[in-house]
Every structure is written in structure tokens, then in C-alpha cells.
Amino acid sequence: MDIKIEKENGKSQRKRSLLYGFYLILIVVLVLVILFVGLWKASNQILFPVLIGISKDFKECNAEGEKNWGKNCGNLRISNQYHYREIMIPSINGYDLPGWIVATHENGISKKRGVVLFVHGGGADRREFSRFISFYLKQGFDTISFDLSCHGEAPCLFPGLTFGSREFRDVLSAYLFIEKQYKNIIMIGSSVGASSILISLPFLKSVKGLVLENPMIDFKSLIFDSPESSNLPNWMMQTLLEIVSIRGKFDYMLSPKNSLPFVNDIPILIIHSKEDSVVNYHHSEKLVKLYKGTVEFWFPDLGFHGKVWDSNQLEYETKVESFIHKNIK
Template sequence: MDKKNDRELEQNLRKSIYRFGLYLGLIVVMALIVVFLGLWKASNQILFPALAGISKDFKECNSDAETNFGKFCGNIRLSKQYKYQEIKIPSINGYELPGWLIPARENGKSVHKGVVIFVHGGGSDRREFSRFIPFYLHQGFDIISFDLSCHGEAPCLFPGLSFGSREFRDVLSAYLYTEKKYQNIIMVGSSVGASSLLISLPFLKAVKGLVLENPMLDFKSLILESPESANLPNWMLQSLIEIVYIRGNFDFLLSPKNSLSFVNDVPLFIIHSKEDSVVTFHHSESLVNLYKGPVDFWFPNFGSHGKVWDTNQIEYESKVQNFIQKNITH
């Protein structure tokens, strides 16, 4: 009788252990699924950023977007403030990039100094820099503003932001488009646009200066140093980085940090707010220290990501104007 009870106890114990193991396994699987879905959602936000109130086809424009981009969300087709031409820039990525050319002389400026090429940030489009048009026209520059791949009206052969890896080839294409036409070329970029310019730097031989707002050191540093990453374990951050690399299919070795050592003769003006919570200003501090060529910098205490001009327009324009006048050929 005792042996029978012992067997029953043993069988019940085994069943209990089995059920416990099964439940524990299910909990682990569910936890892993939750973590994976969280990482997948985070990678979506990284690869497909979008500014509120704007859409790729230029149709959407709400009050929030007008606050960021200006009247009609910076769409000069609708504002009719300037005489301009629709242009197509052939990209070495294999498609054409739509853009606008705003000539200085056709907009009433008697002085003609060269051209300024705008390179917008990630999740944005060419309308982002429309609020800067009066400033550069007043100095006698033609203006070219274009859409990077997968932004605005540009084609999208491989969806997703690549933080300069693919975008820099669009930047290089815009430079080659203007190189033979102008003696003085100034290029202006923000965020991913600024980072793409720095990755392109070894090829921008004829550029007289780059104005760069809130560039990043490299993609990995951007993720690891973001405020959102502060409370996450390292294994989770590394997993997120790997998921983004795989989904985004871009070369993470291409970075501003790795390009700077090849150039020492293109003047840079780096602007980065200490209030920036998207890309900390320490990225720009490191870039300033790494660059062996002429570099000016301004790290104001005000302005969110890409919004230094909006916070103090007069000081911003004065510093940029001084940088340009110091470096262009009259």
C-alpha cells in the first residue's frame, strides 16, 4: 500500500513539475514576444520617423506643421512667394530627386554670389528649409532644396531611414549637379542631413563651407546616448541596434566620425543646442575635436532639435553670415 502511495505521489510530483515547467516556458515565451514586439516598434520609430502634420505627397499641412515649416508648411508652390523652377537631380542611387531652384536674380537680388544647397533631416522633406530662403536670397545666393530618397516626393527603392548611409549618395549627387555651374557652393544640413553631408565630406572638394546643425557622431552612439536608452539594459540596446541594421539594410560603418579624417580643408560651422534631446550636443563636441580642418562652432543653451534659428533668429543668422563671408570667393 505504501509503495502504491509513493508511486502516486511521485507521479503527481512529476505532473506538477511538468505543469510548472510548461507554465514557466509559456511565461518566458510570452515575455520574449513582448520584448521583441517592443523592439520592433522601437525600430519602426527609428527607421520611419515622421514629423506631425506633414505627409510625403505634400497634401497634409496642419497648424503644428506650419509652426515648424512656416506658411503652407514651407510649400513655395502654394505660398507663391518666390520665382522658382522645378528640378530633377539624377542620383547615383539610380533615380531622380525632385527639388526646387530659387534663383537670386529672378527674385530681385542684384548681387549673385553662388548657390546654397539645403539638405533636410530624417522624416522631413525639402519644405523644412523654406523659412531660411529670405536669409540666403538676401545675401545673393541661388537656393536648391531637394528631397532625399524616401522623403517628400522622392522615390523609395528601399524603405527606411539609413542615417546617412544611403542619403549621403543623394547629397553627393546634388553636389555634382551644381559643381560645374557655380564657383561658390555652400551646403546646409540638419540632423540626418548634416550627418549625410559629413559622410560625403571627402568628395565635396569644391564646397566653400558646410553649415551643420545637430549632426550625429555615428548611428550606434545616437542610440546608446539617447535619453530613451538610459534605463534599458545593454543587451536590449544591442538587440535594438541589430534589428535596425537588419531591417534598414544599411552600412553602419559609414559615419561622420569615420569620414572626418580624410579631409582638412573644407570649412565647417557646427551648430548644436545644449537643449537638444534627440541628438545630444556632445556628438558635435566630439566632431569639433576630431576635425583637423577649419571649424567654427556654436553651442547655445536654447533651442530644441533643429530649432536654434526659431529660438534666436538674429544671432543665428549673424553667425552664419559671418562664417559664409569669411569663406566664399567674392
């Protein structure tokens, strides 16, 4: 009798052990699924950033969008602020990039000193820089803005933003498009646009100066320096980094940090607000130290990401105008 009871107890214990094991496995699987879903959503936010109040098809523009980019969200087709022309820039990525050119002589400016090529930030498009056109026209510069791959009206053959890895080839294409037409070329970039210009730097032989706002030193540092990463383990951030690069099909080893050592003869002005929570201004501090050529920098206390001009317009324009005057006679 005792033997029978012991056998039954043994069977019950084994059943309980199997049941506990099953629940444990189920919990582990659920945790992994939740973790993967969270990382997948985070990678979506990184690869496909969305700006409030502005749509890629140029149709949406609300008060928040106008706050960011000015009248009509910078859409020259609607604002009627300038005479402009639509252009298509062939990219070595294999497709054409839509853009606008606003020429001095077509807008009542007799002097013509050169051209300013705008390169917008991640999740933005050519409209981002429309609020700067008047400033550069008055100094005698034609202005050209265009949409990077997967932004605005540009084609998107691969998934999303690549933080300069694919975009730098669009930047190089735009530079080659204007190189033979202008003696004096100034390039202006913000965020991903600024970083894409820096990655292109070894090829920008005829550029007289760069004005770069809130560039990153490299994509990995951007991810690990983000405020969200402070409470997450290193392995989770590394996993997110790999998911983004695999989904986006890009090489995050391409970076401003790796391009800067090849060039020392193009003057650079770096602007980065200490208030920037998207790309920490320490990225720009490191870039300033890395560059062996002529580099000026300004790190104001105010101005969110890409918003230094909005917070410090007079000082911003004074510094940029002085930089241009030094480098274009």
C-alpha cells in the first residue's frame, strides 16, 4: 500500500514538475516576444521618423507644421514667396531626386556669388530649408533644396532612413549636379543631412564651405547616447542597433568620424545647441576635435534639434554670414 502511494506521489510530482517547466518556458517565450515586439517598434521609429503636422506628399500642413517650417510648411508651390523651378537630380543610387532651385536673378537680386545646397534632416524633406531662402538670396546665392531617398517625393526602393549610409550618395549626386555650374558652392545640412555631407566630404573637392547643424559622429553613438538608452542594458541596445541596420539594409560603419581624417582643406562651421536631446552636442564637440582643417563652432544654450535659427535668429545669421564672407570673396 505504501509503495503504491509513493508511486502515485512520484507521478504527481513529475506532473507538477512538467507543468512548472511548461509555464516557465511559456513565460520565457512571452518575455522574448514582448521584447522583440518592443525592439521592432523602436526600430520602426528610428527607420521611419514622422514629423507632426507634415506629410510626405506635401498635402498636410497644420499649425504645428508651420511652426516648424514656416508659411505653408515651406511649400514653395503654395506660398508664392519666390520664383522657383522644379528640378530632377539624377542620383548614383539609381533614381532621380526632386528638388527646387530659387535663382537670384529670377527674384530681383542682381549680384550672384554662388549657390547654397541644402540637405535636410531625417524624416524631413526639401521644405525644411525654405525659411532660410531669403537670408541666402540677399547675400547673392542661388538656393537648391532636394529630397533625399525615402523623403518627400523622392523614391524609396529600400526601407527607410539610413543615417547617412545611403543618403550620402544622394548628397554626392547633388554636388556633382551643380559642380560645373557654380564656382562658389556652400553646403548646408541639418542632422542626418549634416552627417551625410560629412560622410561625402572626401569627394567634395570644389566646395568652399560647410555649415552643419547638429551632426552625429556615427550611428552607433547616436543610439547609445540617446536618453532612452540610459535605463536599458547594453545588449538590448546592441540588438536594436543590429535590427535597424539589417532592416534598413545599411552599413553603419560609414560615418562622419571615419570620413573626417581624409580631408583638411574645406572650412566648416558646426552649430549645435546644448538643448538638443536628439543628438547630444558632445557629438559636435568630438567632430571639432577630429577635424584637422579650419573649423569654427557655436554651441548655444538654446534651440531644440534643428531649431537653433528659430531660437537665436540674429546671432545665427551673423555667424553664418561672417563664415561665408571669410571663405567666399
